[in-house]
Amino acid sequence: xxxxxxxxxxxxxxxxxxxxxxxxxxxxxxxxxxxxxxxxxxxxxxxxxxxxxxxxxxxxxxxxxxxxxxxxxxxxxxxxxxxxxxxxxxxxxxxxxxxxxxxxxxxxxxxxxxxxxxxxxxxxxxxxxxxxxxxxxxxxxxxxxxxxxxxxxxxxxxxxxxxxxxxxxxxxxxxxxxxxxxxxxxxxxxxxxxxxxxxxxxxxxxxxxxxxxxxxxxxxxxxxxxxxxxxxxxxxxxxxxxxxxxxxxxxxxxxxxxxxxxxxxxxxxxxxxxxxxxxxxxxxxxxxxxxxxxxxxxxxxxxxxxxxxxxxxxxxxxxxxxxxxxxxxxxxxxxxxxxxxxxxxxxxxxxxxxxxxxxxxxxxxxxxxxxxxxxxxxxxxxxxxxxxxxxxxxxxxxxxxxxxxxxxxxxxxxxxxxxxxxxxxxxxxxxxxxxxxxxxxxxxxxxxxxx
Numbered sequence: 001x002x003x004x005x006x007x008x009x010x011x012x013x014x015x016x017x018x019x020x021x022x023x024x025x026x027x028x029x030x031x032x033x034x035x036x037x038x039x040x041x042x043x044x045x046x047x048x049x050x051x052x053x054x055x056x057x058x059x060x061x062x063x064x065x066x067x068x069x070x071x072x073x074x075x076x077x078x079x080x081x082x083x084x085x086x087x088x089x090x091x092x093x094x095x096x097x098x099x100x101x102x103x104x105x106x107x108x109x110x111x112x113x114x115x116x117x118x119x120x121x122x123x124x125x126x127x128x129x130x131x132x133x134x135x136x137x138x139x140x141x142x143x144x145x146x147x148x149x150x151x152x153x154x155x156x157x158x159x160x161x162x163x164x165x166x167x168x169x170x171x172x173x174x175x176x177x178x179x180x181x182x183x184x185x186x187x188x189x190x191x192x193x194x195x196x197x198x199x200x201x202x203x204x205x206x207x208x209x210x211x212x213x214x215x216x217x218x219x220x221x222x223x224x225x226x227x228x229x230x231x232x233x234x235x236x237x238x239x240x241x242x243x244x245x246x247x248x249x250x251x252x253x254x255x256x257x258x259x260x261x262x263x264x265x266x267x268x269x270x271x272x273x274x275x276x277x278x279x280x281x282x283x284x285x286x287x288x289x290x291x292x293x294x295x296x297x298x299x300x301x302x303x304x305x306x307x308x309x310x311x312x313x314x315x316x317x318x319x320x321x322x323x324x325x326x327x328x329x330x331x332x333x334x335x336x337x338x339x340x341x342x343x344x345x346x347x348x349x350x351x352x353x354x355x356x357x358x359x360x361x362x363x364x365x366x367x368x369x370x371x372x373x374x375x376x377x378x379x380x381x382x383x384x385x386x387x388x389x390x391x392x393x394x395x396x397x398x399x400x401x402x403x404x405x406x407x408x409x410x411x412x413x414x415x416x417x418x419x420x421x422x423x424x425x426x427x428x429x430x431x432x433x434x435x436x437x438x439x440x441x442x443x444x445x446x447x448x449x450x451x
Contacts, residue, residue: 003313005355007362013311014366018268019302021370025266026377026422033262033381041255043243047263047285052241053196053254054147056451059220061204063087066131067448068123068186070116071440073140073194075103075159079119081126082445090204090442096122102162109164109173117177124183134188136444138197139170151191190447194401195235195256197443199225201436202399204446209393221394221430222252222386225443226379228411229402232260232291236382251451259378260287266374274301286378290371292404296328299367306363314356316348328408335364335409365410372414379415380422383431389423395430401439 014020033048040050063086071078077100081093101107101115124132141160143151150171156162165173171189178185192200200223208220225235237252246253263285274297275281275288288294304321306312314320323344334345338361341349349357379398383389389396405412416433423429436442 003353003356003359005358005362009311010306010359010362011366013306013309014363017270017302017305018266019270019370020366021373023266023268024264024370024373024377026373026380026418027425029264029266029374029377030380030384030422032265033259033378034384036262037257037381037385040257041238041241041243047261049258049261050238050241050243051256051258052145052244052246053192053235053256054145054149055190055192055196055200055447056251056253057200057203057223057237058446058450060208061089061446062449065133065449067133067445068120068135069441069445069448070120070135070137071140071197071444072100072116072138073440075100077101077116077119078441079123080441080445081123081132082442084204084445084449090201090438090445092438092441092445095441100160102156102160102165106161106163109162109168110177112162112165113173113177114180116174117181120174120178121181121183124178124185132186134186134190134448135174136190136192136446136448137171137174138194138440138444138447139191140194140440143170143191143193145191149188149190186448188448190444190450192444192447193256194440194443195225195227195233196254196447197225197441198227198399198401198436198439199223199235199237199254200443200446200450201225201401201439202397202434204442205436206397206399206432206434208397209395216393218393221389221391221396223397223399224379224382224386225439226375226382226398226400226405227402228291228375228400228405228415230291230293230404232287232375233257234259234378234382236386238385257378257382260284260291262286262378264289264374270302270305271298274298277301286374290375290404292328292402292408294328295367295371295404295408296326296331299331299364300326302367303360303363306359312356312359312363314349314353316350320345320348328404331364332408335361368408368410369414372411373418376415376418376422379419383423383429389429389431390427392428392430395432398431398433399436399439400433401436406435
């Protein structure tokens, strides 16, 4: 008997193993995230650490300002002189690129900071040097941010070999290296991570009132930064952080949620099995359900169970089970053109196995939709904490950075649909959501002007 596509049976399989999106109550999940945020802000036990960034975002980016923006992450270091035009929009000059210090062999702490100073020096020595307001430095490595805007490096990822920098203040080290070059160094050197940078780039890139002329001088709405790429994280402006004694209705400061560590209660048997086989069992459970680092491997684990249970049958299923891994990029490429029967997945289905192919795509789409729902529920909690998005003239602006949001098949549409459903459940909300380009660099530029 030929295998037939049976969507009801596939959906029940997902429900049985606990990964169907309709197992989750999105409004209840939003409340779960919201209250875990509150616990983290109070310093109580929570799956969300809620880390203060000690940066107060400007409501509108002041026009006519010039700053130096630096972005260090992965293998590259980037530097640019950035100006803000009369509308507060970013206008970057030539972006200078260099290898990240320590990626071509071990370097001392002094050499590490000297290489960064070498990238920044031409910008500080040019004709605009006297008008530079500050330096914003997006430093995408684990660090403890201090109240003065500097950051203490906790650890480097494996590609950077500069052990002497660990425990050092990055901004202070850069200042010393620039002063060794006899350069005039702006008073402000502000350190931030990529999530804060995404938020701040939204201040410059997303119009404060939805665009168009404003005859009434309405204040710009708050901005939330969402990272949905290899990882998952959020940052938003918070008015009350009891654990550090901070409270300000008029000048909130940015908090980094570390949202990937949230522990959803709507995870099933296969999620727990998958988690047990990761390098950090029990940690980053939200990230393992939604982010690009895990979506491919998680889907692979769940689809292997469907094959093992006899729910998904095709002639070369043994070869599928024998694959050493399934990377998210390969799964995404397949999902964009499944009928082409190409790549490590598509080529496993024969011409007469359309129904099996449809079942494969159907189950994968369920996993993607659940990831979108989880992400939307967490984001809705951040919208609630940022003010609720009730003012039609100051909509919440959600700045998103990450290839999983932009490129992963079905993610963006589903996330935005769920977000609208959650936020419109009781009363109208006003928000805009958009990807931001050059978020790390442009966010660093805005940070240099934030207080």
